[in-house]
Amino acid sequence: MRQAIMSSPGKIEYFKVKAPGELKPNELLLKIERIGICGSDVHVFHGEHPATPYPVVQGHEYSATVEFVGENVSKAKPGMKVTARPQQVCGKCNPCKRGQYNACQNLKVEGFQAPGVAQDYFIVSEDRLVVLPDSFTFEQGAMVEPAAVGAHATSRPTRLNGKNVVVSGAGTIGNLVAQFAKARGAKKVLITDVSDYRLDKAKECGIELTLNVKNAPVEDEIKSCFGDEGFQVGFEAAGVQTSLDLLLANVEKGGDVVILGVYAKNPEVNMYYVGEHELNIYGSMMYRHRDYEEAVSMIAEGKIKTEPLVSKHFPFSEFGKAYKYIDDMRDKAMKVMIDL
Structure with a gap:
């Protein structure tokens, strides 16, 4: 063979x-x-x-x-x-x-x-x-494998239902994370990237709120999307230092940040935000069998594109x-x- x-x-x-x-x-x-x-x-x-x-x-x-x-x-x-x-x-x-x-x-x-x-x-x-x-x-x-990554990552925080979510990175994994966040009942889901093409793909998959971080002040756009509510959960799917910084600096105090991006170089973590804002930082490693099964079910039902x-x-x-x-x-x- x-x-x-x-x-x-x-x-x-x-x-x-x-x-x-x-x-x-x-x-x-x-x-x-x-x-x-x-x-x-x-x-x-x-x-x-x-x-x-x-x-x-x-x-x-x-x-x-x-x-x-x-x-x-x-x-x-x-x-x-x-x-x-x-x-x-x-x-x-x-x-x-x-x-x-x-x-x-x-x-x-x-x-x-x-x-x-x-x-x-x-x-x-x-x-x-x-x-x-x-x-x-x-x-x-x-x-199914990348979809299972999204299924697992979005199960790491206690719950997403009714919360506002920001996903940093609109590649395949970030896109699927955003889709799963929406399927799990997130109130609003914003996905960010530096590529209009990837953001357009997110829209094709039903993610209405998108932001190209090269084109506008991030804090202003987050305020425009969520108003005074802000966002309570962030997913770092880009594996980029600036992406991690953005989430830590802007997530609501006491909020959750899930890290699933793969970094070519270990990033620095702003411990001021982690400590003073009492943030919950979650790692997300691949998936378990139930995540695979949920990914198959969600794709079959048309909930994940x-x-x-x-x-x-x-x-x-x-x-x-x-x-x-x-x-x-x-x-x-x-x-x-x-x-x-």
Whole structure:
């Protein structure tokens, strides 16, 4: 079968390798159909991801067709559309024991610290498998992973219902966070970015309030959007220092800030705002199984829109060109898909 390996930053090599062998009773063999490239993958491509060694087989957000199943598998049958969580966890550390396995102390994520799915066939265990509706396209299936990030991040604060929300960063993840915030009953949701294209995509997905932070004083625009109510919850999805500063400085005192962006360089945190304003700072690490299932349900019900976020498709043989496209297009590249 074909396999793509990123041997070093910016260098992708192709190999013909033996297909995965015999299945364990609880395992499935998947035929990979689509792979989505995300911001974290781009960090790996540029050698800027803080926790990824080389060489690495990338690919962690994907859709697939079940090829074969182990004798004890009951969740899926050959021919069904599926996806799966890329988290390999130990099940023994304290976070795992309390159900917080997404923060496993020995966590390995496929495509980063463990081999990913950039190959024709891949084996997964049934406990990580999520069956997709027949109505799903393979593109929707590959969007479940980033949607699950949005589902998890918006579950971190105590509640969003009735609160005003600002999402900083209108890339794919920020867009999905904003959509989930709205679906969870947020009163108003404002999304910010430096790209009018990304902000227009947010509007396509039902996020009415948008702000290009290059074009207007942020504080004035926040006041214009929310009036004296201000905003109570901020989501930092850009992985940029100025983005974090904006949220900490402007969120209501006693409010919540959720950090899910990946930073190429560790940011400075203004502890004056954190302490004197008694802010609640939440980290958000990936997702849990229920977030995957909720993402599938929300997409199927039309509450979360993914189609406007798919920018372009590349064949498997042009993995490198996909990254070049993302670099060249910059703010006009949302989700790029690799077709197997």
